[in-house]
Amino acid sequence: GEDVEQSLFLSVREGDSSVINCTYTDSSSTYLYWYKQEPGAGLQLLTYIFSNMDMKQDQRLTVLLNKKDKHLSLRIADTQTGDSAIYFCAESIWGGYQKVTFGIGTKLQVIP
Amino acid sequence: NAGVTQTPKFRVLKTGQSMTLLCAQDMNHEYMYWYRQDPGMGLRLIHYSVGEGTTAKGEVPDGYNVSRLKKQNFLLGLESAAPSQTSVYFCASSPQGKGANEQFFGPGTRLTVL
Numbered sequence: 001g002e003d004v005e006q007s008l009f010l011s012v013r014e015g016d017s018s019v020i021n022c023t024y025t026d027s028s029s030t031y032l033y034w035y036k037q038e039p040g041a042g043l044q045l046l047t048y049i050f051s052n053m054d055m056k057q058d059q060r061l062t063v064l065l066n067k068k069d070k071h072l073s074l075r076i077a078d079t080q081t082g083d084s085a086i087y088f089c090a091e092s093i094w095g096g097y098q099k100v101t102f103g104i105g106t107k108l109q110v111i112p
Numbered sequence: 113n114a115g116v117t118q119t120p121k122f123r124v125l126k127t128g129q130s131m132t133l134l135c136a137q138d139m140n141h142e143y144m145y146w147y148r149q150d151p152g153m154g155l156r157l158i159h160y161s162v163g164e165g166t167t168a169k170g171e172v173p174d175g176y177n178v179s180r181l182k183k184q185n186f187l188l189g190l191e192s193a194a195p196s197q198t199s200v201y202f203c204a205s206s207p208q209g210k211g212a213n214e215q216f217f218g219p220g221t222r223l224t225v226l
Contacts, residue, residue: 004154031212042116042202042217043155050212088154097143097162098206098213104154 004103006089011109018076020106022089025070029091031098032065034074037086037105046074046087076108084110113138118203118218125193125225133188133221135203142208144186145170145215146178148199155202161186162208193225 006022024032029051035043049056049063049072056063062075076083086105092098116137125131135144142163147155157170161180175197177189186205190197200222204215 030210033212033214040219042204042219043215044217045214048212048214092213094210097160098210100157100215102155104152 004089004091004101006087006103006106008104009107009109011111012079013111014079014081016079018074018079018083018108018110020074020076020087020089020108022072022074022103023070024072024089024091024101026091026093026101027067027070028093030094031092032063032072033088033090033092033100034061034063034072035088035090035102037088039085043088079108079110081110081112084108115139116203116205116216116218118201118221120221121219122222123224125190125223127194127225129193130189130191131193131223132190133201133203133223135186135188135205135218136184137186137203137205137216138184139205139207139216140183141205141216142183143206143213144180145204145206146176146186146188147202147204148172149202149220150199158188158201193223195225197223198225199223 003025033048034046060077089103145160146158159178164183203218206213
């Protein structure tokens with residue numbers, strides 16, 4: 001079955017780059033996502049990548065996908081205190097609807 | 113547009129009580145979902161719906177029922193609450209189709225069962 005794994009915690013200094021890593025198990029994943037959850041709020045989509053792409057860049061965010069190793073990463077350049085949140089990696093598989101499996105989330109702490 | 117709204121925001125129940133969580137979306141989305149979020153467990157899908165009048169079981173459906181009588185609303189019911197159902201519940205909706213189909217989440221309902 002589908003499984004998504006990510007580390008629990010990452011601490012970086014303001015202005016540095018953050019890299020959050022994720023591994024997934026299902027090679028038939030169609031899309032891979034990064035969602036952000038701020039305290040007391042629901043998840044919000046940050047970015048996604050189609051499974052036939054290697055990289056996607058969106059302003060300060062860079063997503064890298066290594067399909068051979070089933071490894072996804074999210075790089076946040078020039079990390080700000082407002083980036084402190086929990087980041088969820090997720091994969092989707094089409095089965096009549098986009099079935100999404102979420103990781104447990106990586107808590108990013110940005111130190112001023 | 114309000115997006116996805118959930119009521120109530122907080123609730124405390126005693127074991128054996130029942131309640132209904134309401135989710136509403138104003139984006140005309142076909143698909144709607146109920147998740148629960150527990151520490152160290154991530155989000156787990158309880159039930160989902162691919163259209164008005166249809167529902168299906170997700171990963172952890174036991175102890176919950178759902179209804180989708182109107183396209184914009186998705187109700188989650190607990191008939192006899194148990195302490196194991198203490199959690200934060202999130203509703204989400206997404207458009208139809210094979211695209212990336214971003215899921216839009218509500219703000220969550222924090223439920224405590226004593």
